[in-house]
Each structure stands twice: as structure tokens, then as C-alpha cells.
Amino acid sequence: MANSYDLRVHDEKGRLDKYISDKIPDLSRTRVKELVKDGNILVNSKKEKVSYKVQENDQIFVSVPAVKPLNIKPEDIPLDIIYEDADVIVVNKPQGMVVHPSAGHPDHTLVNALLYHTRNLADSPEGFRPGIVHRIDKDTSGLLMIAKNAKARESLEDQLAHKTNKRQYLAIVHGNFGEDDGLVDAPIGRNPHDRKKMAVVENGKNAITHFKVLEQFKGYSLIMCQLETGRTHQIRVHMAYIGHPVAGDPLYGPRKTLKGKGQFLHAKVLGFEQPTTHEWLEFQVNPPHIFEERLSELRKKQVTK
Structure with missing residues (x-):
């Protein structure tokens, strides 16, 4: 009502x-x-x-207006919960899992799993993404923070908006770098030629990605990216834009790439202020086995740095 x-x-x-x-x-x-x-x-x-x-x-x-009824079925899907308290859950999302239901993915999502785990999730106006304050792509693995109540949702979203939280991603990208680190400051919006893709466009939203080169191999590099903003596909678009697309990326990368199940991109580090106690919380998780396996293979090849 x-x-x-x-x-x-x-x-x-x-x-x-x-x-x-x-x-x-x-x-x-x-x-x-x-x-x-x-x-x-x-x-x-x-x-x-x-x-x-x-x-x-x-x-x-x-x-x-009345909140749209939640018609999402809780599903008994295993969750890798890294941390949980009365306000937040930090979960390590596996590669291949969609964050919330959509037209193409009505079930088997992270939200379906969360609803089985707890009914204490912050409402969302749309009804289909309770608790979700940010997301990562289906084939990106790693850490997400989940809000369990309205106060926590507001706090976490404010931290995202004011860039006071910490999000660092590991990525295997094509090519080698002549510098140790860099910054990509380029606006991102919908690709005018392909509505399924994003692109660097003149009238896009402000987007800033910092990156640091960790290792270099023959034809590939391992980098750490830190997000200053959080646009859709931001790291994938920005790295492709500077000529270093994420390996395995089916949308923005070349066909000849590392064998896998999607882009080699992993949300490794997540830090934020606890909404009630204001304590700084920081977590990190290693990338999935397939990521580590490809890194091991690359390390056996010629190292350029």
C-alpha cells in the first residue's frame, strides 16, 4: 500500500x-x-x-509508492561468505554467477542464494535486487558488499558515491607496458553502434581507473586496477581503450586469447566503513583456480619484467 x-x-x-x-x-x-x-x-x-x-x-x-512485491525464489546455492554482521555481508562471488535476476537470468543468481541465506536484506525500489549496492559482471569473480537494512544501504551507497571505499581488481590483460603504473580518465556510456556494449564516448559519465603493473609475460601482463568510479564494464572498457583488453573478454577483447570461461578479472580487495560502528573493514580473496592456473602457465614463459 x-x-x-x-x-x-x-x-x-x-x-x-x-x-x-x-x-x-x-x-x-x-x-x-x-x-x-x-x-x-x-x-x-x-x-x-x-x-x-x-x-x-x-x-x-x-x-x-508500495515497494514492488518480491517474487524471487530463494535457492539453496552455496555462498562463500567472507564476513557478516547485523548490517552487511561480504561475499566472494564465483565466476559465472549473475548478481541479480533479469530478463535473461530469472534465477540461480547471487540474490536467489542470499534470500535463502537470510531474509534480512535491504529493500530495493525495483524489487529484484534486495541488498545489492554495487555489482560485478557475471564472469568477473570476487568480493561484493551486501546491505542488510536501509541504514546500511544508504551508508554503503554514500561511500561509493564519495569514493571513500576501496575496490581493487586483478586482471590479466593483453600486451606489455612501458610504464609501472597509469591512470585512465575517459567517460563511459552506451556504445552508439552496439547497445549491448559500453564505450568511451564524449557525452558519457565520468570514469577513472588507476592501474599498476605487477608482472609481465610474453604477450600478457598482470595488473592491479583500483576504481575511482564504478561504471558498467569500466575496467574492461578502459583497458580495451588503451590497447590492453582483458584476456578472455568476449565483448571487448580479441578472439585469440587465454583459454577460460570469460574475462580474467577478479575483485580481490574490498574495503569500507562499517555503517554502525564506523570501523574500517578490509578484505581480500585470491582469484579462482582457473585464473591462478593461467598465471602459472604464463610465468613459465619468457618474463619481460
């Missing part, structure tokens, strides 16, 4: 999203932002931005 609220500002000050989340504790600032975007919040009968500064006697109307 939908809920509605009529609020009148008295002597309060500050941003619209903070004012509303303070007055209606069930609404996080992230949820308020979504409601504003969808036109469900009006100030003096007009749409305003979340950054609008409330003023005395402002009349604010908030309409909260």
Missing part, C-alpha cells in the same frame, strides 16, 4: 533529502533521491532537486 505525507517546514534548515529522511525515518536519503527523481516529492507543488535548501513554511508532499 502506498503512503503519503504532508510536511510543513518550521525552523529547520538544510537539504531537502536530509530534512525528509529526518522527518520520516523509514526513508533513507537514497530512497528520497529516487522518489524525487520519479516526481513523488513536491515542494510547494513544484519539483525540486534533492539539494534544495528547505525554507520556513515550505509545504512538502511525499508520496511513497
